[in-house]
Amino acid sequence: xxxxxxxxxxxxxxxxxxxxxxxxxxxxxxxxxxxxxxxxxxxxxxxxxxxxxxxxxxxxxxxxxxxxxxxxxxxxxxxxxxxxxxxxxxxxxxxxxxxxxxxxxxxxxxxxxxxxxxxxxxxxxxxxxxxxxxxxxxxxxxxxxxxxxxxxxxxxxxxxxxxxxxxxxxxxxxxxxxxxxxxxxxxxxxxxxxxxxxxxxxxxxxxxxxxxxxxxxxxxxxxxxxxxxxxxxxxxxxxxxxxxxxxxxxxxxxxxxxxxxxxxxxxxxxxxxxxxxxxxxxxxxxxxxxxxxx
Amino acid sequence: xxxxxxxxxxxxxxxxxxxxxxxxxxxxxxxxxxxxxxxxxxxxxxxxxxxxxxxxxxxxxxxxxxxxxxxxxxxxxxxxxxxxxxxxxxxxxxxxxxxxxxxxxxxxxxxxxxxxxxxxxxxxxxxxxxxxxxxxxxxxxxxxxxxxxxxxxxxxxxxxxxxxxxxxxxxxxxxxxxxxxxxxxxxxxxxxxxxxxxxxxxxxxxxxxxxxxxxxxxxxxxxxxxxxxxxxxxxxxxxxxxxxxxxxxxxxxxxxxxxxxxxxxxxxxxxxxxxxxxxxxxxxxxxxxxx
Numbered sequence: 001x002x003x004x005x006x007x008x009x010x011x012x013x014x015x016x017x018x019x020x021x022x023x024x025x026x027x028x029x030x031x032x033x034x035x036x037x038x039x040x041x042x043x044x045x046x047x048x049x050x051x052x053x054x055x056x057x058x059x060x061x062x063x064x065x066x067x068x069x070x071x072x073x074x075x076x077x078x079x080x081x082x083x084x085x086x087x088x089x090x091x092x093x094x095x096x097x098x099x100x101x102x103x104x105x106x107x108x109x110x111x112x113x114x115x116x117x118x119x120x121x122x123x124x125x126x127x128x129x130x131x132x133x134x135x136x137x138x139x140x141x142x143x144x145x146x147x148x149x150x151x152x153x154x155x156x157x158x159x160x161x162x163x164x165x166x167x168x169x170x171x172x173x174x175x176x177x178x179x180x181x182x183x184x185x186x187x188x189x190x191x192x193x194x195x196x197x198x199x200x201x202x203x204x205x206x207x208x209x210x211x212x213x214x215x216x217x218x219x220x221x222x223x224x225x226x227x228x229x230x231x232x233x234x235x236x237x238x239x240x241x242x243x244x245x246x247x248x249x250x251x252x253x254x255x256x257x258x259x260x261x262x263x264x265x266x267x268x269x270x271x272x273x274x275x276x277x278x279x280x281x282x283x284x285x286x287x288x289x290x291x292x293x294x
Numbered sequence: 295x296x297x298x299x300x301x302x303x304x305x306x307x308x309x310x311x312x313x314x315x316x317x318x319x320x321x322x323x324x325x326x327x328x329x330x331x332x333x334x335x336x337x338x339x340x341x342x343x344x345x346x347x348x349x350x351x352x353x354x355x356x357x358x359x360x361x362x363x364x365x366x367x368x369x370x371x372x373x374x375x376x377x378x379x380x381x382x383x384x385x386x387x388x389x390x391x392x393x394x395x396x397x398x399x400x401x402x403x404x405x406x407x408x409x410x411x412x413x414x415x416x417x418x419x420x421x422x423x424x425x426x427x428x429x430x431x432x433x434x435x436x437x438x439x440x441x442x443x444x445x446x447x448x449x450x451x452x453x454x455x456x457x458x459x460x461x462x463x464x465x466x467x468x469x470x471x472x473x474x475x476x477x478x479x480x481x482x483x484x485x486x487x488x489x490x491x492x493x494x495x496x497x498x499x500x501x502x503x504x505x506x507x508x509x510x511x512x513x514x515x516x517x518x519x520x521x522x523x524x525x526x527x528x529x530x531x532x533x534x535x536x537x538x539x540x541x542x543x544x545x546x547x548x549x550x551x552x553x554x555x556x557x558x559x560x561x562x563x564x565x566x567x568x569x570x571x572x573x574x575x576x577x578x579x580x581x582x583x584x585x
Contacts, residue, residue, distance in 0.1 A: 038396075038397055038400045041404060044415050047419070059424065060423070106312060109308060109309050109312035112304075118302070124313065133517070137545065138562045138563065138565045140549075140562065141545065141549050141559050141561075142330060142559060142562065144549075145330065146318075146322065165315050165320040166319075168312055168320075198308075228409060229542075232546075244409075244524075247414065262415075265415060268408065268411055269407055272408065273407075275406075276406045280399060287405060288465065288468050288469050
């Protein structure tokens with residue numbers, strides 16, 4: 001049935017309008033769902049930060065509102081009585097030394113595994129990547145005994161060494177795949193100029209690897225910063241405890257002062273959050289490296 | 295590869311430090327646990343050889359089986375909780391949305407926060423008296439639904455699993471998003487011309503294309519859930535009773551609270567082989583489906 005031209009036009013535009021409206025409704029709905037997701041994801045942290053400024057009475061009476069009187073006191077209590085300063089210092093010493101050593105040893109090994117061909121190269125690479133499958137907890141008891149025999153229990157070194165060992169696999173995995181992508185003639189011209197193998201590593205390969213190094217450094221740092229099981233088993237001495245270990249301890253002691261407890265936890269995650277916000281791309285890349293190719 | 299491979303000694307010098315540290319502190323512990331697992335030793339008196347008695351005891355201890363069951367519970371919660379939720383939000387975020395990056399950032403955040411902090415905060419949220427959940431139920435007038443979330447054996451595993459799901463959804467979200475963004479635009483266009491859009495397109499075109507990534511995610515879930523320890527240790531220490539006992543927790547208790555190093559080593563080995571076997575099996579099952 002033929003319709004007059006003007007009528008057809010309005011039909012089309014009405015239909016378009018409906019489609020547009022449907023699209024808008026759909027979009028709003030999607031945003032609504034995403035907002036709920038974002039809220040669920042952040043609320044525990046927000047709740048912690050808000051309540052870190054409350055005293056016990058307010059905390060139990062008005063758990064969802066902002067504090068009436070901001071109790072900065074809580075932070076002082078957490079910092080002083082909970083030895084957070086000691087824990088923080090230990091965490092920095094252990095994490096930073098482990099990161100430097102892991103990345104240096106890992107980069108050196110990756111250089112030879114990625115840029116040289118020799119009989120055992122492939123096997124050594126597989127041997128390293130196998131480490132990503134080792135369940136850390138299966139090594140706790142024997143590692144404790146090993147450290148006991150070596151006299152390294154309750155030392156920073158005793159913690160740094162396993163941190164290096166268990167972060168080498170992912171470090172080497174990321175660095176090798178990156179270094180393999182460089183063209184071959186890079187070293188060849190350097191060799192013509194009479195450069196030694198290690199000078200090529202230091203002056204040519206390492207600077208070229210900078211983006212991957214950044215990823216690996218941040219990944220290692222966060223892993224070590226958050227590590228708990230090894231610290232729990234290998235360190236007993238109060239003055240050597242790292243932040244996660246100290247916090248677990250501190251929560252047990254201060255079960256009655258919720259505000260101070262939350263303040264301590266807030267202080268502990270500030271470095272992590274700062275690193276995450278500033279260097280998100282690198283961190284995400286590192287933590288998903290095993291699963292995402294390319 | 296080229297000119298550099300003429301001399302062997304620099305290769306040796308370059309690889310040796312990494313190999314030594316890795317071998318000594320990651321591989322050797324597994325190897326020596328074979329030795330210790332055959333011994334009875336409290337760390338002070340003389341070690342005595344007991345053969346396979348430790349393993350026999352492990353397999354005859356109902357608490358070990360309870361802990362294994364709980365590991366599998368966490369595993370199921372991770373695979374059937376984290377993966378679908380992550381996939382759902384990855385598909386939502388895969389369209390061109392304003393503010394997509396914000397949701398990605400927020401989504402991944404729990405993954406970078408220390409498990410100890412997460413456990414303590416969630417522990418307080420679950421607190422029966424002053425916790426967030428019960429307070430919330432009180433405000434909306436559903437006080438009768440309030441529970442002792444971590445103290446009641448009926449609810450403890452559920453509560454712990456919810457926290458675990460919350461903590462790691464972001465990891466899989468990012469992994470799925472990366473895979474989705476690797477699908478070329480032409481494939482979407484072509485399938486739309488063929489009449490597949492919306493849900494149809496997702497099920498028949500998109501999901502098969504990222505199937506490999508889903509497998510990787512499931513395997514990561516499995517190996518991750520077998521590593522559950524920090525969270526349980528801080529939140530419940532395996533209690534109430536042994537309601538939230540997991541294998542690593544059981545091992546820790548038996549070794550360091552009862553100072554039985556031989557027995558602990560035997561449990562360590564069980565965890566090790568169990569993990570490898572499970573990863574291998576899941577790999578086998580899931581890969582077959584794709585062919």
